[in-house]
Structure formats: C-alpha cells, structure tokens
C-alpha cells in the first residue's frame with residue numbers, strides 16, 4: 001500500500017517514517033524545496049531521537065521518497081495525509097491558511113477517488129470546511145475527508161507514533177473507514193472510529209486536558225510554597241489515584257512547545273465562537289504564563305537585582321530531547337534575564353545559537369554546562385535534560401561565584417543539594 005504525507009515537519013516526517021517502518025511506500029511532500037533537497041540526501045531537518053536512523057533505514061529499503069509537488073503526491077497514493085502547520089492567528093484562532101492551500105492544490109490534481117486525512121491539529125468543523133473547499137476546485141471527483149489526529153510527543157516521537165495509546169479515526173463513509181482500518185491494521189493499538197467532528201474535538205480536548213493537569217499542579221505548587229508542603233510528594237500522592245494518573249503532574253516553568261499553548265488558545269477561541277465561553281481554558285493559560293514571573297521573582301529574591309550579574313542558564317528547548325524552542329519557557333526566561341540586565345551564560349545540549357538569532361549577540365552560548373556556570377552568581381535550570389542529572393556538582397560549585405541554584409524543573413533533591421553546599425530553590429518546595 002502506498003501513502004502520501006503532505007507537510008514534512010515534525011508530525012509529517014515522523015508519521016511518514018513510521019508508516020515506512022510498517023512496510024508502506026511513502027511519499028513525503030513539502031513546499032520547502034531546501035528541506036526536500038536535504039531530505040533526499042538523507043539529512044534530517046531537526047533533532048529527534050532516532051530520526052537519523054529511521055530516515056536512513058527507510059531510504060535504504062526504498063520505502064520513502066520526497067517531493068515538492070502536491071500533484072505528484074496526489075498521483076502517488078489513494079490516501080493523502082495533510083500534516084502542515086496550523087499556527088495561532090492574531091486573534092487566537094487557528095490559522096488554517098496552510099491547510100486551505102494544500103486543499104486547493106489537492107483539488108486541482110484530483111482525478112480519481114482519494115481519502116484526504118487531516119493529521120494537522122485543527123478546530124472542530126475544519127473537515128467540513130475542507131470538504132467545501134475541495135468540492136469547489138475539484139470538478140466533481142469523489143473523495144472522503146477523514147480526521148485522524150496525531151498524539152505524538154516530541155522527544156518520544158517514534159515511540160508515541162509506533163505504539164500509540166489509541167488511534168482515532170473520524171469518518172463519514174464506510175469506504176473511508178475500511179481503508180483507514182486496513183492502513184492501521186499493522187499498528188497494535190485500539191482504534192476508535194467516530195464522526196468527523198468528534199475526532200477533531202478529541203485532539204483539542206486532549207491537549208487542553210494535558211495543559212490543565214500541568215497548570216493545576218503548578219497552582220498547587222504555589223499553595224505548597226505558602227504552606228511548607230512539598231509539591232513532588234503531593235503530586236505523587238495525587239497521581240497514584242488511577243483516576244488521576246501520575247503523568248503530567250510535574251510542577252515547574254509550565255508548558256511550552258508548538259502544540260499545547262496554541263491548542264489551548266485555539267480551543268478557547270472555537271468554543272467561544274460556537275457559543276460557549278470556556279473560562280477554564282483562560283485560567284490554564286494565565287497560570288502557565290504566571291510560572292515564568294514567579295521564577296524570575298525567585299531568582300531576584302535569591303540573587304538580588306539581576307543587573308550586571310552573571311547568570312548561568314541551563315536549557316533552552318521547550319523540553320528535553322528536542323532542539324525545538326517554539327514557545328519555550330526557557331527562551332522566554334532568557335529574554336527576561338537579558339532585559340533585566342543580567343549577563344546570561346546559556347547552555348543547551350541541542351539548541352544552536354543560530355536558532356535564536358535575536359539572542360545570539362545578547363547572551364553567551366556555552367559549549368558545556370561547566371562553562372556556563374563559570375563565575376556565575378547563580379544557576380537557573382529551565383529544561384530538564386537528563387545530562388544535568390549526571391553533572392559533577394563539586395565541579396559546578398568550584399566554578400560558581402556563589403553556589404545558588406534556582407531549579408525551574410525540580411530536578412534535584414533539595415536536602416542533597418543543601419548538603420553539597422548549595423542554596424537551592426525549586427518550584428513548590430519549601
């Protein structure tokens with residue numbers, strides 16, 4: 001069976017490679033010609049564990065090919081996945097212009113029946129809109145729209161795509177359902193078949209619920225600080241209840257990335273547009289952004305005015321195991337520190353200075369965590385990279401001017417850090 005994936009970003013490329021691993025012949029399409037020419041040479045466009053290996057393996061087995069032509073994509077396969085970006089519009093709605101462009105491109109090349117699958121995260125009822133648009137430009141050729149939201153997590157992209165908790169398929173015809181079931185028969189996961197709107201809603205509601213868990217635990221962390229309780233113990237105690245679950249209860253600097261922030265905003269927007277003011281979603285956002293302010297306040301309380309102080313910053317990506325800095329709380333912190341006059345010495349295992357050109361000349365990008373702490377008045381931890389767990393803190397202490405750590409990801413045991421001679425502040429820990 002053949003497949004086409006239009007959009008070769010994080011979701012599109014990983015999805016394509018996972019289908020290739022399952023034996024399908026996949027054509028990945030993208031309008032970024034530079035990216036396509038790099039991919040054709042086997043060069044990965046971003047960091048994701050296992051990506052390089054998967055790409056080389058699929059190319060060797062001739063199961064993956066790349067093209068900049070939507071027309072070629074439409075001709076290649078009966079099933080066409082759309083996995084292009086749906087960024088946040090100025091008014092908080094999802095900007096669907098990339099999807100609409102692709103729909104027009106598909107429609108113009110449509111000659112025989114195709115299943116057109118929305119893989120991109122879209123607001124409920126986008127499928128209807130796509131249908132109208134494709135009908136308008138396709139001259140009567142039959143097609144079906146399917147919603148098949150993705151649940152891949154960056155940093156664990158292959159694991160979460162090859163072994164998903166569930167596969168959601170929103171369909172309007174038995175034919176499309178049959179094709180989609182056949183396509184996913186090689187994956188061992190429960191398949192949930194719904195109508196189009198329900199599948200679309202499952203995605204926004206899932207991501208918003210994950211954001212809710214994070215903001216909830218961050219709000220509880222504030223009460224912990226006021227009451228002398230410890231958020232890691234509280235979260236553990238809450239999470240062991242199977243109805244709640246332990247995942248996504250890590251207090252810290254809050255959520256970032258390309259998905260959760262924009263999806264919560266877009267879900268709030270579409271809910272209100274449909275007639276329900278979803279205030280809870282606004283509160284989730286408010287708590288999330290508030291975590292950054294609290295973190296900076298903590299740093300100011302521990303170090304005094306940050307003006308002129310050397311501050312080490314560990315982590316820039318929005319979470320570990322990725323070089324993605326979109327909506328990264330760590331980058332937001334870096335900007336704030338620079339603005340407050342701190343001399344920032346940053347280190348991230350994967351984020352290159354070229355990724356943040358506006359900070360390139362305003363802070364120092366260091367080659368190691370030890371270089372970052374040299375003569376620093378304090379160390380701020382903003383991303384919980386595993387590498388930081390293996391750090392030699394005796395060495396760190398020797399390098400620092402003052403042994404003060406403000407840990408925005410609660411990576412370490414406060415008692416142990418204190419014993420090692422550090423003044424250590426976490427989030428929600430007394």
Ligand code: UGA
Nearest residue numbers: 150151152153154214248249250254255256257259318319
């Ligand atoms: C998220 C969802 O988890 C995926 O299921 C979904 O497919 C994806 O969005 C998407 O819509 O494409 P991702 O953006 O890769 O995946 O990141 P997450 O692992 O969800 O983490 C988001 C943020 O929350 C990170 O900044 C992370 O540091 C933070 N986080 C996570 C916490 O602060 N506490 C936690 O307990 C968990």
